[in-house]
Amino acid sequence: MAKEKLSIVKIGGNIIEDEQSLNDFLKLFVNLKGKKILIHGGGKRATSIASKLGIASKMVNGRRITDAETLEVITMVYGGLVNKNIVAKLQALQIDAIGLTGADINSITSEKRPIKDVDFGFVGDVKKVAHHSIDRLIHANFTPVFCAITHDGKGQLLNTNADTITSQVAIGMSALYETSIYYCFELNGVLKNINDKNSVIKHIDSNLYKELLEQGIIADGMLPKLENCFDALKNGVKTINMGNTSMLTQENNNFTRITL
Structure with a gap:
């Protein structure tokens, strides 16, 4: 018997930061057929609010160092301001959304990243996704909206990369559903030439x-x-799509589809 389809959609900071882009995206998300999960980051907003509070954001190779102060800001911004704003907008569009961190219903457990060359602080690497618990919400006709926070099961919240959460949730849910990931960002897809926005590579398999x-x-x-995408595909995810938000419509086929 064929599995029911589940779409897992991730949006980045540029969409979250622009009110009109966010509103336009959420309308497309609402119209996406079938069961779905939304995952968001919020790094740009966290950096901006940390700065207003006099807390400097420390980055190494594009990754945030999450000390105790920064974790407080991230929890407020991701789990509070950004998450609840999205949930409220979805309710206005008649979608019964529920905002979550990985600590809620013990849905995503991580372990604190071990210190190697860099101490990233309170950053988590995903270890377990409670797919049956998440599925209970879906079966109750709730649409889960996850922010980029997980927990270690011992009372500690952890900042976790939203792309990674997306792929790990999709892998976990693939035990129950045929899962597809949509990574929405500002580009049209994976580009052959970074200076040419229209040079989209429409299909990438492992050979290409x-x-x-x-x-x-x-x-x-x-x-x-x-790398994240191919890891997900090797672990049960059916297809992965990368591009701007218009790929959620039936009309647009100018995005990158990734398969094994």
Whole structure:
């Protein structure tokens, strides 16, 4: 018997920061057919509010160092301001959304990242997704909206990369559903030429991925994103889509689809 489909959609900071972009995206999300989960970050807003509070944001290789003070700001911004704003907007669009961190219903457990070259502080690497608990919400006709916070099961909240949460939730839910991921960001997809916004590579499988790596076309920030994607595909996720929010419509096919 074929599994029911579940879409897991992740939005980045540029959409969250722009009120009109966020409103437009949420209308597309609401119209996406079938069961769905929304996952969001909020790093730009957290940096801005930390700055207003006189807390400097420390970054190493594009990744945030999360000390105790920063964790407080992230919890307020991701779990409070950004999450509840999105949930309220979804309710206005007649979607019964429920905002969550990984601590809620023990849904996403992580462990604190071990110190190697850099001490990232209170940053978590996902270890377990409670897919049956999340599914209970879905079966009660709630749409889960996860922010980028998990917990260690011992009372400690942890800042966790939203792309990683997306792939790990999709892997966990693939035990019950045919899962597809939509990574929404400002580009049209994975580009052959970073200076040409229309040079979208429409389909990447593992063979083409190797070629693109060798040619240096996939590099920098796109590298961890695609590593994450292939890890998810090898662990049960059906398809992954990357592009701007219009890929959620039936009309747009100008985005990147990633399969094994």
